[in-house]
Amino acid sequence: MKDNRFAVIMAGGRGERFWPLSTAARPKQVLSLVGGRPMLAQAVDRLKGFIPPERILIITSASLVDVSREAVPELPPANVIGEPCGRDTAAACALGAAVVKARCAEGTFCILTADHVIRKIDRFLQILEHGFTVAERGESLVTIGIKPTFPSTGFGYIDCGEVLSDGDVRVFKARRFVEKPDAKTAETYLQSGHYLWNSGMFIWKADTLLAALRQFEKPVYDMAAAMLPVVDTPAFEAGLTTEYNRLGRISIDYAVMEKAPNIVTAAGDFEWYDVGSWPALEDHFEKDADGNVIVGDGVMLDSAGNVVVSGNRLTALIGVKDLVVVHAEKATLICPKSRAQDVKQMVQLLARKEQYADVL
Amino acid sequence: MKDNRFAVIMAGGRGERFWPLSTAARPKQVLSLVGGRPMLAQAVDRLKGFIPPERILIITSASLVDVSREAVPELPPANVIGEPCGRDTAAACALGAAVVKARCAEGTFCILTADHVIRKIDRFLQILEHGFTVAERGESLVTIGIKPTFPSTGFGYIDCGEVLSDGDVRVFKARRFVEKPDAKTAETYLQSGHYLWNSGMFIWKADTLLAALRQFEKPVYDMAAAMLPVVDTPAFEAGLTTEYNRLGRISIDYAVMEKAPNIVTAAGDFEWYDVGSWPALEDHFEKDADGNVIVGDGVMLDSAGNVVVSGNRLTALIGVKDLVVVHAEKATLICPKSRAQDVKQMVQLLARKEQYADVL
Numbered sequence: 001m002k003d004n005r006f007a008v009i010m011a012g013g014r015g016e017r018f019w020p021l022s023t024a025a026r027p028k029q030v031l032s033l034v035g036g037r038p039m040l041a042q043a044v045d046r047l048k049g050f051i052p053p054e055r056i057l058i059i060t061s062a063s064l065v066d067v068s069r070e071a072v073p074e075l076p077p078a079n080v081i082g083e084p085c086g087r088d089t090a091a092a093c094a095l096g097a098a099v100v101k102a103r104c105a106e107g108t109f110c111i112l113t114a115d116h117v118i119r120k121i122d123r124f125l126q127i128l129e130h131g132f133t134v135a136e137r138g139e140s141l142v143t144i145g146i147k148p149t150f151p152s153t154g155f156g157y158i159d160c161g162e163v164l165s166d167g168d169v170r171v172f173k174a175r176r177f178v179e180k181p182d183a184k185t186a187e188t189y190l191q192s193g194h195y196l197w198n199s200g201m202f203i204w205k206a207d208t209l210l211a212a213l214r215q216f217e218k219p220v221y222d223m224a225a226a227m228l229p230v231v232d233t234p235a236f237e238a239g240l241t242t243e244y245n246r247l248g249r250i251s252i253d254y255a256v257m258e259k260a261p262n263i264v265t266a267a268g269d270f271e272w273y274d275v276g277s278w279p280a281l282e283d284h285f286e287k288d289a290d291g292n293v294i295v296g297d298g299v300m301l302d303s304a305g306n307v308v309v310s311g312n313r314l315t316a317l318i319g320v321k322d323l324v325v326v327h328a329e330k331a332t333l334i335c336p337k338s339r340a341q342d343v344k345q346m347v348q349l350l351a352r353k354e355q356y357a358d359v360l
Numbered sequence: 361m362k363d364n365r366f367a368v369i370m371a372g373g374r375g376e377r378f379w380p381l382s383t384a385a386r387p388k389q390v391l392s393l394v395g396g397r398p399m400l401a402q403a404v405d406r407l408k409g410f411i412p413p414e415r416i417l418i419i420t421s422a423s424l425v426d427v428s429r430e431a432v433p434e435l436p437p438a439n440v441i442g443e444p445c446g447r448d449t450a451a452a453c454a455l456g457a458a459v460v461k462a463r464c465a466e467g468t469f470c471i472l473t474a475d476h477v478i479r480k481i482d483r484f485l486q487i488l489e490h491g492f493t494v495a496e497r498g499e500s501l502v503t504i505g506i507k508p509t510f511p512s513t514g515f516g517y518i519d520c521g522e523v524l525s526d527g528d529v530r531v532f533k534a535r536r537f538v539e540k541p542d543a544k545t546a547e548t549y550l551q552s553g554h555y556l557w558n559s560g561m562f563i564w565k566a567d568t569l570l571a572a573l574r575q576f577e578k579p580v581y582d583m584a585a586a587m588l589p590v591v592d593t594p595a596f597e598a599g600l601t602t603e604y605n606r607l608g609r610i611s612i613d614y615a616v617m618e619k620a621p622n623i624v625t626a627a628g629d630f631e632w633y634d635v636g637s638w639p640a641l642e643d644h645f646e647k648d649a650d651g652n653v654i655v656g657d658g659v660m661l662d663s664a665g666n667v668v669v670s671g672n673r674l675t676a677l678i679g680v681k682d683l684v685v686v687h688a689e690k691a692t693l694i695c696p697k698s699r700a701q702d703v704k705q706m707v708q709l710l711a712r713k714e715q716y717a718d719v720l
Binding site: 020299301302313314315316317318319320323325327330331332333334335336338339342343345346349350353356359 | 380659661662673674675676677678679680683685687690691692693694695696698699702703705706709710713716719
């Protein structure tokens with residue numbers, strides 16, 4: 001394990017689409033929706049033997065620092081960093097760069113997220129290894145692209161150009177980053193064969209990222225430059241609040257990836273699942289004979305294609321199809337699978353009513 | 361209040377169609393589904409000023425004697441009688457006759473049930489009063505028929521003949537009792553104008569009923585005759601077990617009402633609701649602008665025509681129509697309103713699995 005290698009796991013956000021289980025106080029990354037341990041802990045577990053806990057950082061919102069530390073007790077507490085307010089991914093990446101560089105001048109790090117389920121971990125680590133090797137040269141920003149399996153309109157895409165390495169891990173020059181497409185465009189991307197999903201996983205030297213930010217998104221660079229000297233000092237927290245308050249929200253894709261010329265993409269051919277909303281559980285649990293996914297205790301009569309998370313109760317369904325049913329301690333959600341994206345809207349609706357504060 | 365007048369409220373059964381709220385240990389008659397107090401207590405309340413608690417009897421199953429006494433604490437405990445096993449309504453009516461006659465040789469009683477919601481209580485009591493007056497003559501078995509409001513296939517009907525009394529309360533000679541009809545037949549009954557629903561409410565002198573049973577259903581009569589001398593003695597319970605074990609199941613309609621020539625019907629023009637399954641709650645609660653009935657705490661997004669009983673949780677619906685959603689302490693039921701009759705089938709399915717004993 002090279003001691004210049006770090007990982008930064010982004011675990012902000014509150015997983016609104018996983019309400020009612022995911023709440024402001026216990027969002028999805030600290031829940032065990034899929035695969036036993038909390039998703040955040042699984043993101044750390046994956047790196048076992050590749051990057052040790054001392055060099056894994058978690059960037060989350062300040063209010064989630066404590067539950068995140070509980071979810072991953074093996075990390076040094078100082079490695080769980082709370083953002084005083086959400087400023088999107090450019091700021092989080094820049095903050096990661098500042099902390100990594102302060103701890104190791106030649107530090108190189110990968111950006112990972114706690115939102116995804118990855119299978120075939122060995123292959124995942126092979127690709128990370130290769131990506132680090134490329135990134136350590138300090139010339140390029142490395143992204144991990146995922147081979148699309150369907151014409152998703154939920155991801156950005158990377159248009160891959162020249163093949164830079166055609167060995168065990170394929171690496172391409174990235175021609176451009178494109179935002180989430182409409183259905184028709186997504187279909188042409190899928191057909192073309194040279195588009196990969198933008199996974200939100202990146203590998204770069206801290207210096208390389210900071211240089212790109214300096215060129216393309218100066219306010220975010222300035223924040224990182226201001227934080228660098230106070231990393232691991234008592235002045236860190238107050239400094240972060242001051243700096244973050246000055247920033248606007250901007251994503252790393254928009255700030256850097258859609259502009260920088262030195263982006264390369266390693267093709268990720270491991271299994272990668274965006275656990276973005278309730279129907280995604282269908283990828284991770286065995287279905288019964290009628291295509292129902294039942295997490296917990298459910299009994300079905302003439303019911304098919306449902307996703308049921310039953311909590312500590314029995315859910316009995318008669319004659320219903322393709323519903324999502326999720327019980328939390330104090331609230332139950334019921335919607336067709338096709339409306340699962342609108343759970344966010346429900347959360348916003350509830351947020352306007354004071355009496356629902358304790359279920360959000 | 362004439363002291364020869366008694367009421368016998370039938371409150372057996374376990375309300376399977378109201379699962380998961382109605383369970384074997386706490387069936388619907390002791391729940392407050394509609395109208396505040398338990399349905400059994402409401403059945404007693406209705407008689408206020410007409411028949412005092414000392415002359416109101418409840419016949420239920422032995423296992424429900426305790427919860428029934430709790431639900432109606434104003435009744436003397438000895439007035440809540442537990443049947444050792446279910447033998448249908450003929451036996452319950454006959455047992456009522458035995459107890460009433462033992463306490464008052466000239467006793468006359470009405471049979472009421474705990475399953476119904478009645479509004480316009482004053483009118484209900486006027487009709488009872490008239491019915492008692494007729495029944496006290498000892499010549500006829502009096503039934504209360506309800507003017508049909510739709511072609512129900514869920515009730516038996518009474519074919520009304522000659523008008524016996526055309527005053528404030530209309531009384532007819534009953535031509536015949538007919539079982540639950542098919543939809544087409546129900547429609548012709550409704551059109552004809554001379555069919556009333558068989559409400560299951562009767563008024564008769566104990567002697568008149570016993571005479572009819574002696575003629576048409578001797579085994580049930582024999583049970584009542586055997587019980588008469590042991591009413592209010594320590595031998596009652598053991599006697600009842602012995603006698604009931606000898607009987608088969610037979611309804612009062614089949615045993616007597618479809619055969620006896622001396623039946624008259626008082627037309628009940630009060631509001632009478634059979635609270636037979638979850639969608640019936642629509643008759644008793646105000647709907648929101650989208651036709652949802654929400655008992656408890658529910659928030660709807662693009663959802664219409666649902667019946668939600670939320671218990672002590674929040675139920676959030678997105679994009680669903682015409683569903684029944686009922687939360688009990690340990691179980692939740694979800695089904696389309698059109699399948700509400702099949703809740704019974706779900707209960708039977710669960711009953712075959714030992715692990716669900718505590719939700720049934």
